[in-house]
Amino acid sequence: MFEAALALAMIFLPGVEGKIESGNLQVLAWLQAEESVESQSVSEDILSAAKRMVDLQTDYRFSFPTIEYPFGDVPSDWGLCCDVVVRACRAAGIDLQELVYEDSHRERELYIEANRRQHVAQPLNRSWIHRRTSNLNLFLQRYAQVLPTRYDSTRPEEWQPGDIVIYQKYQDLTWHIAIVSDDVDSFTGIPKVIDAWLNPGHVSEDHRLTDHGAIGGHYRITDSFRASLSE
Template structure:
């Protein structure tokens, strides 16, 4: 019986709708989030956010998860980091978690998604990327970046992405512009 219930949940329309819901929530940020602002901000927990008119690439993702799926990546990442701190990157010299910034760092999101078993193959085939997938890349010289794959495509079938790379939240054709470092699908 448990197997049947688990199978139903995996195949249910609710499961299939997470990608479109992420895209819809991310798209609603275009025209609202107008500025790229990486400043450290002390924020509430859980549910903390920087002002909606500003933020970075991770803020687009965090807001899409909150607004589209009712999942708080600030809380989820913090709890996983607190329980598994040694599994997360140490490049910022932290000795403990920081609820204000941990969820706003691409390498931490990559680690969280990997730990959740959400990794998908990184390819150059546009058909491998579904609406709502999360894709990370490195913007020269070495800046980690994260984007949400859109349901809209170019004339030749390449998915657009929704992200904030410096001009606020945008939906545009840059999926393969920079070296890809990760591909994740929320389940």
């Protein structure tokens, strides 16, 4: 089983062998869509992987251990909210760990300032830089399609499955991240999101888009961005 999982993972992420522990490789391979990554849009691939994580019910755990680079991951049986997005994007052929870390070298002051606003005193470490909402928010502002942040029930088309949303509390303080689902609340019609949070304590599709409060960022990773990674 592991050999098949490794082979599948290497199709989508060349050079990954030996850089992720075997359990994480098995999960990564399972998160991949059954068709080739290129046969679907980025949003469809992200959604497919996120839905599979709902089935896994990976435990929510707030921890920042040292991990490999690139293609590094925490143990596959747990993660925090950012890991849901990172794993879904990685299954879609986009390694946010490497991309965010490399971008922080190009625009170091931007990332330092983003972390300062979040009261994060840690250096820009490649083990965790992609596991902070502030850094993902900055990266997506720079490279993804930026979309409206206020939900309007008369314009549901603005919120597409596979979109990424980042929540904020006050003064641009980001604190949570989720993926828009293709499921909607049966009473309100509000889209649900896929995320990892304290309630219910694992990756789920239980929350509505508006349940976590104000949305500070709404993004869509484009097919052209993914294509540019192989150029």
